Amino acid sequence: MMKHLQIQGNAFALLPFFVFIFTFLGAGIFLNDFYALPSPVAVVLGIIVAFLIYKNSTDSKVATLIEGCGNSQIITMCLIYLFSGAFATVTQAMGAVDSVVNLGINNIDAEYFPLGIFLIASFLSTSIGSSVGSIVALGPIAISLADKTGASMPLIAGSLLGGSMLGDNLSIISDTTIAATQSLGCKMRDKFKVNLFIALPASIVTVLILFYLGMNAEVSSVAIEKGNYELVTILPYLLVIILAVSGVNVFTTLIIGILAAGIIGFIGNKFSLLQFTQKIYEGFLSMTDIFLLSMLTGGLAALVQKAGGIDYVLHKIKSKIKSKKSAQMGIGTLVSLTNIAIANNTVSIVISGKIAKEISDKYDLSTRKVATILDVFSCIVQGILPYGAQVLLIVGFAKGKIDFLDLISNAWYIYILLLFTIIAIYSTAWDKRINKFIKD
Numbered sequence: 001m002m003k004h005l006q007i008q009g010n011a012f013a014l015l016p017f018f019v020f021i022f023t024f025l026g027a028g029i030f031l032n033d034f035y036a037l038p039s040p041v042a043v044v045l046g047i048i049v050a051f052l053i054y055k056n057s058t059d060s061k062v063a064t065l066i067e068g069c070g071n072s073q074i075i076t077m078c079l080i081y082l083f084s085g086a087f088a089t090v091t092q093a094m095g096a097v098d099s100v101v102n103l104g105i106n107n108i109d110a111e112y113f114p115l116g117i118f119l120i121a122s123f124l125s126t127s128i129g130s131s132v133g134s135i136v137a138l139g140p141i142a143i144s145l146a147d148k149t150g151a152s153m154p155l156i157a158g159s160l161l162g163g164s165m166l167g168d169n170l171s172i173i174s175d176t177t178i179a180a181t182q183s184l185g186c187k188m189r190d191k192f193k194v195n196l197f198i199a200l201p202a203s204i205v206t207v208l209i210l211f212y213l214g215m216n217a218e219v220s221s222v223a224i225e226k227g228n229y230e231l232v233t234i235l236p237y238l239l240v241i242i243l244a245v246s247g248v249n250v251f252t253t254l255i256i257g258i259l260a261a262g263i264i265g266f267i268g269n270k271f272s273l274l275q276f277t278q279k280i281y282e283g284f285l286s287m288t289d290i291f292l293l294s295m296l297t298g299g300l301a302a303l304v305q306k307a308g309g310i311d312y313v314l315h316k317i318k319s320k321i322k323s324k325k326s327a328q329m330g331i332g333t334l335v336s337l338t339n340i341a342i343a344n345n346t347v348s349i350v351i352s353g354k355i356a357k358e359i360s361d362k363y364d365l366s367t368r369k370v371a372t373i374l375d376v377f378s379c380i381v382q383g384i385l386p387y388g389a390q391v392l393l394i395v396g397f398a399k400g401k402i403d404f405l406d407l408i409s410n411a412w413y414i415y416i417l418l419l420f421t422i423i424a425i426y427s428t429a430w431d432k433r434i435n436k437f438i439k440d
Contacts, residue, residue: 009311013304015053017351020046020300021338028387039347040292043300050303061303068302069295077182077294081287083254084173088128089283090258090276091236094265097137099229100124100237105141106229110149115210117142118159118413122203125167127237129174131379131390134164139397152213154402157394158410159210161383164390166413168345169379170199172244173254175290175346176378180371183353184360189247190368191375197434198376198424202417209412230268236261290346297350305354314358327363328425331356331370332377340385345378369424369434376421383414 020042027037051061068074091097100123108116117138125134142160146153168174172188181191240257244250262276271279304310317334321327334355339348352374360370382388386404394407408414424430 009313009315010308011312013054013307013309014312016046016050016300017304017309019049021351038289039344040289040296043293043296046300047296047303050300050307054303054307064302064306065299068299071298071302073182073185074295074298077178078291080173080178080182080250080254081175081291081294082284083251083258084129084175084178084283085285085287086280086283087173087236087240087254087257087261088130088133089286090261090265090279091128091233093275093279094233094261094268094270095230096233096237096261097124097128097133099231099233100127101137101141102229103231103234105145110145110151112211112214113142113145113149113151114155114159115207115214117145117156118163118206118210121160121163122166123237125164126171126241127167129168129171129177131164131168131382132393134167135160135390135393138164139394143397143399143401152410153398154406154410155210155213157398157402157407158412161390161394161407161411162206162413165379165383165411166199166203166417169375169417170195172250173240174375176349176375179294179346179349179353180375183349183374184357184367184371186367186371187247188250189245191371192245194366194368194372194434195375198372198420199417202413202420205416206413232264233268235264293347294350297347301351301354310355310358313355314362317355317359318362321359321363324363324365325426327359327365328370328373331359332373332421332425335374336377336381339378339381344389345382348378348381349374373421373425376417380414380418380421383411384408 023045024037024039024042027042031037047065051058054061101120104116104120121134121138124137125131128134138160142156143153145151146156168176170192171177172192177188177191181188236257239260240253243253243256248256258280265271266273266276301310317330321330331352335348335352338352339345356370356374357367359365360367383390385391391404391407395402395404424434
């Protein structure tokens, strides 16, 4: 009997998690800004509730909290965040982002601007590991191009959203990739290969659709101001992508990328040696929120697990799972619902990761595929949330010229990605092709 109860877990133990989620969600709705309340503070409220309602001594609960915060996977995740932030900040300071944007805009015909924006956003987001960063860099330019040429603003905006989410999902230095791979304990290179096998066909179909629409578009022929770019500044992006795919350790990859960007920036007089070190630290600081969130969420998860909360969720999910395929869809549904609740794809993966790992182990699933499913579903949901940062930014740049429905109805890539992900889950033949591609 005791064993049966232990397997079923304790629903009440989930209360601290709900306090965290609803505090974050409630503050976002009330303040009309889902990023106004720092997420680490919301987690701390959940931890306080856990300390108040759980049994055992305070010393025991503190020990569990520290053990969860100091989990090796959590600390590894946090350190990767720091180096990723430094790489993104240094490359931006030496002009890499401007070069990518200007290189694309200078060489694209007006009728193919939606296609061009999709490709530029994809590369930029993959390079810097941030959909928000890509949208901030490209958003004003994309909207301006639509205004000047008469190109479809909803289509350009949807292409920007889709391309940005492609890179966010695929990038090896993205918060979502880091969180997914560390939660499942798989290599970034392996997750990248599985992810690529799903995202590449989806992106090719999207490119073909946008190319066809461009061929039949009616736009004005206007002179677009050319921006300057230096190809050498893009090299650190290419270097990091090549090293990561080649299987080089992620820390080594990022350090090499940072040093390469620093050397290029120093030679090009973009910054001094001292300023280079300051940019590295600025990059560290840019990751403070996600660093603290991941660490504190790890501690909260350890408390919830010890009280039986994780076992309860696993029991409920397992009762609905009939096969490996339904287990994978269960994981996708779990992270999707979490993302709907808190409008942050990285946080959703951090919260869902531990449960996803338990399900993966139980049903002997491929950890790299589960990591991909976590990342893909969280990015798909994040890309279509009306209160998500990405959608709010693009609609804000448009200044009333498009609305939420205009935007998401033209985000072709997101829906095509969902279709290919479902095929990858349910098609045995596709699964075999993935394994052959990765060369198990």
